Amino acid sequence: MSSLLEAKGLYGGYGGADILQGTNLRVESDEIVVIVGPNGAGKSTAMKAVFGLLRIREGEVRYRGEAITNAKPEQMVRRGIAYVPQEKNVFPSLTVRENLEMGAYLMKGDLSQRLDKVYTLFPKLADRRRQQAGLMSGGERQMVAMGRALMIDPQLLMLDEPTAGLSPLLIDETFERIQEINAQGIGVLMVEQNAKQALAIANRGYVLATGSNRYEDTGPNLLANPEVAEMFLGG
Amino acid sequence: MTDILQLLIYGLVLGSVLTMGAIGVSMIFGILRFAHFAHGDFMTLGAYLGLSFISAFGLSSWWALPAAMVGMAVIAVFIDQVLYRRIRRTQPVILLIASFGMALILRSLVQLIWGSDNQTYTSGIQFPWQLDWLGGMRLKPDHLWIMLISLGLVAGVHLFLTRTRLGKAMRAMSDNMDLALVSGIPAERVIMVTWVIGGALAGAAGVFLGIDTRLHPVMGWTTLLPVFAAAILGGIGRPYGAIAGGMIIGVSMEMSTLLIPAAYKPAVAFAIMVGMLILRPQGIFKGTV
Numbered sequence: 001m002s003s004l005l006e007a008k009g010l011y012g013g014y015g016g017a018d019i020l021q022g023t024n025l026r027v028e029s030d031e032i033v034v035i036v037g038p039n040g041a042g043k044s045t046a047m048k049a050v051f052g053l054l055r056i057r058e059g060e061v062r063y064r065g066e067a068i069t070n071a072k073p074e075q076m077v078r079r080g081i082a083y084v085p086q087e088k089n090v091f092p093s094l095t096v097r098e099n100l101e102m103g104a105y106l107m108k109g110d111l112s113q114r115l116d117k118v119y120t121l122f123p124k125l126a127d128r129r130r131q132q133a134g135l136m137s138g139g140e141r142q143m144v145a146m147g148r149a150l151m152i153d154p155q156l157l158m159l160d161e162p163t164a165g166l167s168p169l170l171i172d173e174t175f176e177r178i179q180e181i182n183a184q185g186i187g188v189l190m191v192e193q194n195a196k197q198a199l200a201i202a203n204r205g206y207v208l209a210t211g212s213n214r215y216e217d218t219g220p221n222l223l224a225n226p227e228v229a230e231m232f233l234g235g
Numbered sequence: 236m237t238d239i240l241q242l243l244i245y246g247l248v249l250g251s252v253l254t255m256g257a258i259g260v261s262m263i264f265g266i267l268r269f270a271h272f273a274h275g276d277f278m279t280l281g282a283y284l285g286l287s288f289i290s291a292f293g294l295s296s297w298w299a300l301p302a303a304m305v306g307m308a309v310i311a312v313f314i315d316q317v318l319y320r321r322i323r324r325t326q327p328v329i330l331l332i333a334s335f336g337m338a339l340i341l342r343s344l345v346q347l348i349w350g351s352d353n354q355t356y357t358s359g360i361q362f363p364w365q366l367d368w369l370g371g372m373r374l375k376p377d378h379l380w381i382m383l384i385s386l387g388l389v390a391g392v393h394l395f396l397t398r399t400r401l402g403k404a405m406r407a408m409s410d411n412m413d414l415a416l417v418s419g420i421p422a423e424r425v426i427m428v429t430w431v432i433g434g435a436l437a438g439a440a441g442v443f444l445g446i447d448t449r450l451h452p453v454m455g456w457t458t459l460l461p462v463f464a465a466a467i468l469g470g471i472g473r474p475y476g477a478i479a480g481g482m483i484i485g486v487s488m489e490m491s492t493l494l495i496p497a498a499y500k501p502a503v504a505f506a507i508m509v510g511m512l513i514l515r516p517q518g519i520f521k522g523t524v
Binding site for chain 1: 406416
């Protein structure tokens with residue numbers, strides 16, 4: 001049985017020097033996997049590379065055993081991989097509902113079931129479905145962004161710092177939602193700055209530094225590891 | 236009072252022409268991030284295509300409209316595929332200069348094929364209706380049709396943008412290109428539709444201009460400035476702004492003749508554009524610049 005996602009020995013960057021220096025990642029279908037690490041470690045870059053947003057020079061990405069290295073984002077979406085960027089992750093002049101519809105652009109048929117599923121997870125979005133996403137608060141926008149990604153009924157959800165800029169209360173809520181999403185059988189791969197909280201809900205975690213794996217363990221073990229704590233978690 | 240009403244009508248007619256051009260300019264900017272300098276010459280070419288169509292089949296002048304719209308939709312897509320698509324990934328300024336070159340090519344082509352003399356769709360004078368209940372104001376049937384058809388086309392664009400999947404995708408792409416990409420929205424197809432709509436509306440603008448006045452190889456080029464002014468006034472990248480901008484510029488240009496010589500009409504558009512860029516550069520509706 002092959003893993004949901006497996007990336008091996010990734011090298012690549014934005015055209016100049018490689019930012020990724022042999023990064024390895026693996027996500028199983030029932031897992032929440034968190035990537036933590038200092039600024040500039042290549043966390044977001046690794047995620048973008050996996051999703052086909054920047055060129056992988058060397059290495060391989062496999063999804064359910066099938067090689068998808070350097071496939072286009074559109075092909076990722078068709079396979080059931082959804083990605084939520086860190087910033088600018090909504091269409092500001094579109095309504096909430098239109099944002100969700102755009103998430104399912106490639107999906108055929110009636111969208112109402114998909115919409116209902118997202119509205120059940122984020123009831124607030126149902127009330128605000130006609131509102132322009134650009135006029136919403138940061139927390140609400142994050143819900144729209146995740147909702148948009150969930151519209152394809154993904155097998156794998158990739159989140160780039162889903163709690164960035166949110167208040168502590170909203171951070172808790174976001175992590176709860178992520179756990180609910182995972183409980184539906186969706187594999188989650190996320191990059192997080194709130195490393196402690198993220199590792200606490202994670203099955204496994206990766207600590208990246210200068211583009212390569214420094215540590216790799218279960219969430220609780222990484223939290224308990226004094227070296228990791230000293231290096232990246234701020235004591 | 237009658238004068239003002241009369242000028243308002245002329246303003247709305249001119250505004251209709253400008254709106255047809257400005258919606259296209261605004262959409263193309265929203266999706267492709269460059270000011271399309273050949274848009275005025277799209278209008279010119281559309282007007283002449285209409286002329287050839289009606290003279291070839293001996294049809295009445297309004298048949299020029301569908302011919303120009305279809306013809307320009309096809310030509311716009313063709314020019315995009317042949318020229319603009321190849322330099323899409325370079326800087327926007329290169330696209331802008333390329334479109335300037337395309338403008339010169341199209342204008343010369345029109346001159347070569349149709350000559351540089353003034354031409355008209357119909358010879359003879361159309362008698363206006365005298366509206367006694369509006370103080371004897373005169374309204375030409377052609378002017379009424381230009382306004383009504385523009386209204387219909389604007390409504391069509393609105394329905395397309397708000398009701399159809401592709402229309403929503405077009406707004407989404409204009410909002411956030413990167414997110415559209417990661418959502419799996421097919422960029423090239425959206426771009427093609429943008430050219431179809433932009434080209435068709437430019438064709439309509441050219442025919443309106445030809446019906447209102449006459450056909451001339453620089454008719455579109457000289458209209459490009461007020462078209463850009465309208466697009467900027469409304470907030471570039473915002474098709475709805477282009478409608479408001481087009482009407483405001485059109486009416487202001489005609490109304491200005493009450494105070495200053497008519498030769499300064501383009502200067503009025505220019506002044507409004509400059510004023511807007513200083514006071515509210517994002518436009519009436521917040522643009523995407």
